[in-house]
Amino acid sequence: MKRLMLFLLTPALVPAVAVAQTTVQLSVQAPPAHPDAQATDPVAMGWMVGAPPPPERLIQRDDMSFMKFPQIRWSFSHWREFLPTAEISRGDGPVSLLPQTPRDDLDDVTFAPLGSDTPMTWAQSLSANYTDGIMVMHRGAIVYERYLGALKPQGQHIAHSVTKSFVGTAAAMLIAEGRLDRDAKVARYIPELADGAFADATVGQVLDMTTGLAYSEVYTDPDSDAFAFILAGGTMPQPPGYDGPKTTFDYLKTLKKAGEHGKDFAYKSVNTEVVGWLVSRVSGQPLAQVLSERFWAPMGMERDAYIQVDSAGVGFAAGGLNLQLRDLGRFCEMMRNNGTFNGRQIVPSAVVRDIAGGGDQTAFASAGYTTLPGWSYHNQWWISHNDHGAYMARGVHGQACYVDPKAEMIIVRFASYPQAGNALLDPTSLPAYQAIAEHLIATDLQD
């Protein structure tokens, strides 16, 4: 397997699925190894322009260039052009309109990046984070919305691990409905996993990622199991001579337990694939249909979404969702409103309260996320436990849905940061979100 990995791994390779952040040191002062957002503007670079595009503008899956920087500045907004995908239908109901009360005072809001004494403005943070699209909603109205790079208002962008929070929320709803038992062993629902790592893990443990797995997710290491995972699922093309598992589910069966379940938090995307399997098994529906019926149709989403599928047609639960930025905003806003949206109770309020309440902070601390002190992970969401009660969905390269209940604010962002780990973006993101929240509260008081 190692030779196959080396075949695929190149220095510039920045795989687009979740990456462990535990080894990343906080060092925002270091000059970036990559050209900046303006120099890598995907429209100016002319990616995929031409009939056919000339070699220097061509992006392909076969050579993995669709997962390299700066090509990702284009490919993240055109994921379906590289891989098979299943539609997540919004149905044919009316679109839920989002009120617009645009504000021009946010660009100048200033914050101090984590670990830095040099202030930065909100406007500056957008290019620092290679933002493709960002939207701020306050008290239910859009107050700020920008599109940069290759993303357009009607376009769809890959959400990467933000996908996990959609799938985790669907699982939590099934638990609330009594169709899935959080304390039951995974193998009760998925006998196919009775012999492997997940056999004696509970539903709650895979949801909170406290399983003990012999599985490493470090993309700078060619021996990392993460490569075998995304090879099986088809994000990476299976090279000549490949004889490993051909689907994600077949890969899950090969995993072995290491250590204890239910102890430490360890961010491993394979847990989410088990969650996706549980959701599909219990609901009797493919993931795309679950997301359509539970979120896209009842919420009056603006656009159909889609999810990457493997060779068995199974949706990539850990990172395959592609959706419109405004629809991510609707989802985030629904969570802020205790599960109500479009005049309906989309998610039971108890489920939202449980997610927002967070998980085990001690279990989380053991993972060593320097940019997330005091946080926890619960039902595939990241909870800050700060005094605003903020919580997040997070995906590599800067995808985010940030809920700030106290400020009655949500922020959603799509980005194509050169490297995968969000620890690199957090310094210019988390304090920026907090500054916008405080600014909105302060200006409210002035009203």
Added chain:
Amino acid sequence: MKRLMLFLLTPALVPAVAVAQTTVQLSVQAPPAHPDAQATDPVAMGWMVGAPPPPERLIQRDDMSFMKFPQIRWSFSHWREFLPTAEISRGDGPVSLLPQTPRDDLDDVTFAPLGSDTPMTWAQSLSANYTDGIMVMHRGAIVYERYLGALKPQGQHIAHSVTKSFVGTAAAMLIAEGRLDRDAKVARYIPELADGAFADATVGQVLDMTTGLAYSEVYTDPDSDAFAFILAGGTMPQPPGYDGPKTTFDYLKTLKKAGEHGKDFAYKSVNTEVVGWLVSRVSGQPLAQVLSERFWAPMGMERDAYIQVDSAGVGFAAGGLNLQLRDLGRFCEMMRNNGTFNGRQIVPSAVVRDIAGGGDQTAFASAGYTTLPGWSYHNQWWISHNDHGAYMARGVHGQACYVDPKAEMIIVRFASYPQAGNALLDPTSLPAYQAIAEHLIATDLQD
């Protein structure tokens, strides 16, 4: 190459792109070699149901089962789940509403299938043709609309070679705009083809498929060049050891001339790929964008469509369009209305008149289509030259857009007939369309 073809070719294989019909004999009396439409109902068969689907319900591209019958009864409505695709955006304008005046008298309309003395009803013809969806419009209103099989009203179905007529119409518009010269040699626009079969073919000759090519399109023959064509374009997976062209355009460069250009009609899909190349080259846009800007957005189409792309992101002009049935109806109705639709002139009326007027019937006759006596082929459309002035877009396995100007009628159909050639469906389709047309005219007169 032959060994690769044998690797992929199986007796049940019915590739889903255009097939030459010249060798098909008219014999509707022969019992079908395949189970009927009811026995192969894709919903009842449970294709792709399960997490994961069990082997007997699994459809995949890797093993080419997505192109076999009866799996095509499901896969034709889920094409994007097997291959990379590009969106054809409808934009965000309002949907052009189609008036509905449903009629319940069409199911009993009776006709005599070609070569048969046994009458058949319209309703019977639907299952005889393995219809997935069919819609009849009369004087601008939907009078009949049915969905069978795996297709839903909001769903998208592969159009196969009906795609050609969209691309051909776009090319004819560019000619009318003076941006493309019908009499110019292809190599003037595409120097990359200066050394091959198309070098001295004119734009008009590729549009009317009167090129002389050393290229056979016979899917029952493992030596047929058609396999090399769809391997290069990626519909078939490129097997281990494959060292042929990796994109459609690279394949086109390998073709050699045989015989004369401008003489006989010979239905060869590679011509359409040249048309697609011309359209993209001259417009400076990928095919998906051309179709969006020329048809989907201004016509107020109901749903986004999509087109299969190869590994260079190039749309499959000869057969890769997937769209909603009603949107195919809109396109067909636009043609019937001399290019006007949604209050706009979508296609210049002169372009529509030229297409409806047809091409060289003598050149067409040499191809020996027994079910299409007196027809011609022009700008990627099939023209009947009957006394109703009917003309068609046609795709393998029963895809159709039928325009009957005299009856002020259009019929659009998606189907998943077991075999590719439309000569097998024509006997229960063409006289059925004619009978509906005459019935509509007759009942008009009674009003």
